[in-house]
Amino acid sequence: MKIIVFIEQIVSTQVKLQGVDYFDSTRVSEDDLVINPSSKNALEGALKLKDQLGAEVTAVCVRGLKPNKALREAIAMGCTDAIEIADETIYTDDPLLLAKVYVEALGKIGEFDLVFLGVEEQSTGSYAIGAMLSEKLGLPSVLYAEEIEVIDSGYKVGHVLEGGRKIVAMPNKGVISCSDSQYFTPRYTSMRGILTAKRAEIPKWTAADLGLSSSVVGKEAASLIEVSFSNIVIEKESYIIKEGEPEEKVENLLAKLKEDEVKLGA
Amino acid sequence: MVKTLVFGQIREDIIEENTLGVLNKLTEISGISEIIVALFGHQIKDEWITELGKHGASRVVSVKAPELEVYLSRPYVKAMLEVIEKTEPKLVIAAGTVYGEDLIPRLAVHHGVSCAQRINDISIVGDDLHFHTPVRDDQAMKVTRIEGAIKFATSRAGAFFVNENPDGGSPNVESFDVTFSEEDMLVKHIEIKKAERTVNLKDAKIIVAGGRGVGGKEQFQIIRELADILGGEIEATRACTDVHWIEETYEIGQTGQSVSPDLYIAAGISGAPQHVSGIKAKTLIAINTDEGAAIFNFADYGIIGDLHVILPILKQKLQG
Numbered sequence: 001m002k003i004i005v006f007i008e009q010i011v012s013t014q015v016k017l018q019g020v021d022y023f024d025s026t027r028v029s030e031d032d033l034v035i036n037p038s039s040k041n042a043l044e045g046a047l048k049l050k051d052q053l054g055a056e057v058t059a060v061c062v063r064g065l066k067p068n069k070a071l072r073e074a075i076a077m078g079c080t081d082a083i084e085i086a087d088e089t090i091y092t093d094d095p096l097l098l099a100k101v102y103v104e105a106l107g108k109i110g111e112f113d114l115v116f117l118g119v120e121e122q123s124t125g126s127y128a129i130g131a132m133l134s135e136k137l138g139l140p141s142v143l144y145a146e147e148i149e150v151i152d153s154g155y156k157v158g159h160v161l162e163g164g165r166k167i168v169a170m171p172n173k174g175v176i177s178c179s180d181s182q183y184f185t186p187r188y189t190s191m192r193g194i195l196t197a198k199r200a201e202i203p204k205w206t207a208a209d210l211g212l213s214s215s216v217v218g219k220e221a222a223s224l225i226e227v228s229f230s231n232i233v234i235e236k237e238s239y240i241i242k243e244g245e246p247e248e249k250v251e252n253l254l255a256k257l258k259e260d261e262v263k264l265g266a
Numbered sequence: 267m268v269k270t271l272v273f274g275q276i277r278e279d280i281i282e283e284n285t286l287g288v289l290n291k292l293t294e295i296s297g298i299s300e301i302i303v304a305l306f307g308h309q310i311k312d313e314w315i316t317e318l319g320k321h322g323a324s325r326v327v328s329v330k331a332p333e334l335e336v337y338l339s340r341p342y343v344k345a346m347l348e349v350i351e352k353t354e355p356k357l358v359i360a361a362g363t364v365y366g367e368d369l370i371p372r373l374a375v376h377h378g379v380s381c382a383q384r385i386n387d388i389s390i391v392g393d394d395l396h397f398h399t400p401v402r403d404d405q406a407m408k409v410t411r412i413e414g415a416i417k418f419a420t421s422r423a424g425a426f427f428v429n430e431n432p433d434g435g436s437p438n439v440e441s442f443d444v445t446f447s448e449e450d451m452l453v454k455h456i457e458i459k460k461a462e463r464t465v466n467l468k469d470a471k472i473i474v475a476g477g478r479g480v481g482g483k484e485q486f487q488i489i490r491e492l493a494d495i496l497g498g499e500i501e502a503t504r505a506c507t508d509v510h511w512i513e514e515t516y517e518i519g520q521t522g523q524s525v526s527p528d529l530y531i532a533a534g535i536s537g538a539p540q541h542v543s544g545i546k547a548k549t550l551i552a553i554n555t556d557e558g559a560a561i562f563n564f565a566d567y568g569i570i571g572d573l574h575v576i577l578p579i580l581k582q583k584l585q586g
Contacts, residue, residue: 135343167458170452227396229408240562242557254580257567263529265497
């Protein structure tokens with residue numbers, strides 16, 4: 001059994017950059033680069049099946065400033081191996097182009113059973129990749145998974161639904177995107193895993209290795225075109241209390257609420 | 267003029283609220299010429315069509331089939347593609363629910379284009395449509411356009427207000443059949459487990475809410491105590507319900523409930539877009555240790571401080 005997990009590397013949200021600066025690579029150090037938490041949920045989903053069924057798990061990273069770092073961490077978590085796809089011609093801000101790259105990568109990998117992804121591509125705020133990939137592959141899929149159970153015919157998967165949870169059955173081969181449910185809480189890296197990751201050889205593929213050119217996956221091929229990108233200026237006037245002892249802060253708040261005639265309580 | 271097709275979503279036997287919000291928004295945009303709603307199901311109820319008319323739908327196209335009783339990707343994609351072919355819209359849009367976000371990207375793939383997601387505004391520029399999406403915890407706004415004959419988009423949950431127009435007309439209704447094969451039904455529906463709705467947060471006037479910053483099940487007690495004193499309800503973000511600090515019933519935001527209280531106290535809540543999208547409070551007070559937390563962008567009042575220190579003092583002052 002073989003599972004492929006597509007992961008994304010992002011700038012940690014703990015890094016205090018504002019708005020558009022998040023996307024300025026010159027302001028980011030390597031220490032600030034982490035695996036997208038949503039991708040980590042996907043790694044956990046695949047590794048749970050590895051524990052249960054003895055699957056081989058391959059992590060693949062196309063997106064990020066230093067994908068090799070993310071892939072070594074994926075191996076340290078327990079992945080069998082990893083592949084880096086690095087090519088500046090690939091325009092990763094359009095989920096449809098990214099799906100095309102994933103399809104070709106799967107073609108080059110060969111046989112596989114399941115594909116795991118996170119729900120959100122955090123660097124672009126896109127939630128479309130799981131749906132687009134499964135549609136392009138023509139494979140059944142369950143998105144926003146919360147829990148996976150192995151059954152005779154494949155998998156019983158619970159997924160997020162507004163106001164509850166939906167349970168479906170899917171066959172052995174397909175695409176699953178994992179939510180941030182407790183079930184997919186990612187494991188820590190192990191000492192043994194870290195040593196394995198250090199020694200691991202991670203192949204690097206280019207767009208040409210996948211038979212793709214910039215006219216297919218480059219910026220000129222994008223159908224989602226960015227018109228503008230700007231910081232949001234909040235015009236709302238807020239009264240935020242930063243200074244003082246806790247008691248003074250509370251008294252300050254209550255006094256201001258009284259002045260503004262905001263009623264506390266029914 | 268832009269002919270628009272909306273994915274008509276049904277939840278718990280009524281038209282899903284965000285879908286009505288999308289319809290309302292479309293009626294406000296000059297340049298949208300016709301609003302068509304696609305409805306799918308085992309049965310199509312008359313009251314759904316009346317409701318859609320009240321919110322701006324001028325035409326309803328329905329497909330009735332047992333395979334469409336519950337949303338599953340393949341049969342819904344097939345049915346929606348046929349509706350698109352028959353109605354020839356320029357814009358296809360769905361409310362950004364779990365189902366809407368599953369369906370729209372798939373339809374876009376079949377038309378060889380990408381899609382705009384979680385938009386909170388649409389503008390018509392010349393002959394083109396521009397889609398506005400807040401990104402990076404609402405710190406930046408991305409505006410995109412789609413290169414293609416048909417544009418596909420999902421709205422952000424809670425982005426649009428729902429206003430009923432009692433004089434709304436009766437939409438023209440047409441229906442047709444779609445046949446499904448075994449291949450279309452590879453994923454099989456087993457059941458939907460509904461969260462027990464013992465608390466109606468939707469009508470609550472005062473809400474005290476806790477987020478990840480609360481830190482644990484026992485620590486939620488201070489949230490409960492403050493809510494009791496204020497005569498309000500308690501509420502939690504998904505981060506808390508997922509780890510069972512509090513029952514799922516109390517969750518709001520994109521996958522929970524939407525609320526519009528007079529007063530909303532957000533304690534230890536970061537202000538992630540999926541949570542904030544469910545809050546439309548008259549007054550929002552935030553308490554958080556992190557000065558940079560996005561919740562302060564939405565707050566009317568705030569204290570930078572530890573909720574476990576601030577809330578007990580607040581409670582004591584209110585009691586005294």
